[in-house]
Amino acid sequence: MEQIPREFIQQLLERVEIVDLIDARVPLRKKSGNNYFACCPFHNEKSASFSVSQNKQFYHCFGCGAHGNAIDFLMNHEHLTFPETIESLAKLTGMEIPREKKSAHKSISHQSLYDLLTQITQFYQTQLRQSPIAIQYLKKRGISGEIAKEFCLGYAPPGWDNIRQTFGNATTLQPLLDCGMLIKKEEGGYYDRFRERIMFPIHDKRGRIIGFGGRILETGEPKYLNSPETPVFQKGHELYGLYYALRANRQLTRVIIVEGYMDVIALFQQGITYAVATMGTATTANHLQRLFRHTSEIIFCFDGDQAGRTAGWRALQQVFPLMRDGIQVRFLFLPDGEDPDSLIRKESKEQFEQRIQQAVSLSHFFFQALANQTDLTHMDGRARYVKLANDFIHQLPDSFFKKMMQEELSKKAGIHLDSLQPRAHTKTLNPVLTKAKPPSPLRLAMMLLVQYPELAQCYHEPLPQLELKGFDLFCELFNLAKQHRLTTGSILEHWRGREEEKLIVKLAQLEHMIPQGGVENEFLGALKQLNKLAQTLIIERLLAKASQQELSSEEKSHLNQLISTKIV
Numbered sequence: 001m002e003q004i005p006r007e008f009i010q011q012l013l014e015r016v017e018i019v020d021l022i023d024a025r026v027p028l029r030k031k032s033g034n035n036y037f038a039c040c041p042f043h044n045e046k047s048a049s050f051s052v053s054q055n056k057q058f059y060h061c062f063g064c065g066a067h068g069n070a071i072d073f074l075m076n077h078e079h080l081t082f083p084e085t086i087e088s089l090a091k092l093t094g095m096e097i098p099r100e101k102k103s104a105h106k107s108i109s110h111q112s113l114y115d116l117l118t119q120i121t122q123f124y125q126t127q128l129r130q131s132p133i134a135i136q137y138l139k140k141r142g143i144s145g146e147i148a149k150e151f152c153l154g155y156a157p158p159g160w161d162n163i164r165q166t167f168g169n170a171t172t173l174q175p176l177l178d179c180g181m182l183i184k185k186e187e188g189g190y191y192d193r194f195r196e197r198i199m200f201p202i203h204d205k206r207g208r209i210i211g212f213g214g215r216i217l218e219t220g221e222p223k224y225l226n227s228p229e230t231p232v233f234q235k236g237h238e239l240y241g242l243y244y245a246l247r248a249n250r251q252l253t254r255v256i257i258v259e260g261y262m263d264v265i266a267l268f269q270q271g272i273t274y275a276v277a278t279m280g281t282a283t284t285a286n287h288l289q290r291l292f293r294h295t296s297e298i299i300f301c302f303d304g305d306q307a308g309r310t311a312g313w314r315a316l317q318q319v320f321p322l323m324r325d326g327i328q329v330r331f332l333f334l335p336d337g338e339d340p341d342s343l344i345r346k347e348s349k350e351q352f353e354q355r356i357q358q359a360v361s362l363s364h365f366f367f368q369a370l371a372n373q374t375d376l377t378h379m380d381g382r383a384r385y386v387k388l389a390n391d392f393i394h395q396l397p398d399s400f401f402k403k404m405m406q407e408e409l410s411k412k413a414g415i416h417l418d419s420l421q422p423r424a425h426t427k428t429l430n431p432v433l434t435k436a437k438p439p440s441p442l443r444l445a446m447m448l449l450v451q452y453p454e455l456a457q458c459y460h461e462p463l464p465q466l467e468l469k470g471f472d473l474f475c476e477l478f479n480l481a482k483q484h485r486l487t488t489g490s491i492l493e494h495w496r497g498r499e500e501e502k503l504i505v506k507l508a509q510l511e512h513m514i515p516q517g518g519v520e521n522e523f524l525g526a527l528k529q530l531n532k533l534a535q536t537l538i539i540e541r542l543l544a545k546a547s548q549q550e551l552s553s554e555e556k557s558h559l560n561q562l563i564s565t566k567i568v
């Protein structure tokens with residue numbers, strides 16, 4: 001992957017005004033001080049809980065917890081990847097992204113692959129129009145001419161040499177190999193990967209063609225042939241149909257994951273425009289993470305047979321660690337022998353959507369599948385059930401959903417909740433909600449510094465030396481804020497992708513009751529506490545040493561000095 005220098009990203013953030021950026025997309029109204037409000041664009045609401053701080057260059061929704069800097073906003077609102085967001089912001093501010101020579105080459109060659117694949121798609125489309133048997137096949141499968149056109153369906157004609165003949169020259173041979181359209185023969189020479197197949201171009205989210213799936217016309221092996229993994233096509237990331245689903249509706253209320261190309265297309269033709277499919281592989285956690293950036297509800301659709309149930313269980317294992325609050329996952333098992341393509345031809349759109357409505361919840365499927373794996377009529381079977389379930393539930397991120405699953409298990413197994421969770425009652429509550437106990441001075445200082453980085457300028461002493469968890473992070477933050485002009489938004493950027501990112505984000509969002517005028521005093525007060533703590537620790541250490549052995553004269557005078565200047 002090409003690297004955009006971090007320094008450039010920070011400069012970019014300095015140029016972008018988050019208030020203008022958001023206001024152009026979600027009209028803001030000014031309310032208090034430097035804060036602006038709107039109804040949150042990331043969840044449905046009637047009152048305005050979405051707040052944008054000009055000082056902090058940071059947004060935060062009190063309703064759904066969405067938050068971040070200008071980059072996060074654009075990424076989430078426009079569904080862009082990180083590099084795409086940087087490109088878009090760079091364009092907006094008229095800045096040029098500095099790139100290394102090597103990566104410039106790489107991005108050019110990516111572009112040439114996209115271009116080639118687009119031309120090949122057009123070639124296959126032309127071939128389709130000229131092939132009565134291919135047209136006949138699509139007709140037989142009920143695909144309208146309109147939909148075939150919309151999904152750019154095509155036909156790879158018979159023959160081993162069409163692509164090389166039509167597109168191969170000295171400069172395109174390597175790209176044709178790179179994007180998987182040609183295969184090298186062992187004895188030298190090349191041949192076409194796809195022959196006599198209906199061609200389904202695969203678009204990435206932005207609509208660029210990145211590969212193909214090809215279906216054999218009648219019977220034969222393999223039924224479907226897909227492009228191999230290439231620099232522009234990664235099967236573990238891409239979802240067939242996502243581009244079309246997003247084009248039909250930018251804000252997807254739900255997405256249904258089906259098994260095949262034909263399922264996506266048949267559903268789309270009947271007006272169900274939110275289906276996607278993986279390409280001959282199982283759904284990965286990466287697929288799901290990408291989908292959750294566009295929707296809060298995913299419905300897995302499987303055959304009703306045993307193979308479908310097994311696939312469902314595999315999908316459940318992938319999705320479990322991703323189950324934060326606010327997202328929903330359900331499972332739809334179709335009648336035996338049917339797939340969405342065959343069903344939607346027999347049933348109306350409404351009937352199929354009714355099935356979607358009735359899809360079972362994740363928790364329902366989970367407990368049912370576990371019960372089927374164990375013999376609940378015996379005690380050791382029940383014990384196994386509880387253990388299996390409990391191990392799974394522990395994988396869930398801390399959330400209300402996790403709590404509910406634990407309660408459900410305790411109800412089902414007739415076991416007290418406490419015996420299910422030896423580490424009970426830790427970390428399950430949202431830290432913003434647990435502000436009853438006063439924060440430690442370190443946490444307070446860190447929170448203030450994240451929210452008001454300019455505070456670093458009003459403390460002039462050297463920082464104390466402390467062996468405290470999190471203190472190194474504080475020092476790094478302090479020194480950074482001392483040397484650069486930062487905002488909360490740019491601090492977040494500095495820690496993006498790092499281990500401590502979560503903590504920084506949490507601190508950025510903590511609500512405190514300190515009035516604007518008192519912030520500096522609170523900060524200096526917290527630092528005083530930290531200095532005092534450091535001093536006390538050294539005094540204690542020296543006194544402990546003195547009780548064992550005589551201190552050196554240096555140590556004695558150090559101790560005296562510490563005691564006489566002791567901070568109270």
Ligand code: GTP
Pocket residue numbers: 213215222223224225226259260261262263278279280339341
């Ligand atoms: P139709 O018979 O055209 O309706 O396809 P289907 O989608 O009903 O078939 P199936 O359930 O067999 O396949 C589902 C998906 O699995 C397809 O869309 C392909 O992505 C993939 N697939 C099916 N057969 C093959 C194969 O032989 N090789 C590979 N790599 N993938 C396949």
Ligand code: MN
Pocket residue numbers: 260262339341342
């Ligand atoms: Mn089918």
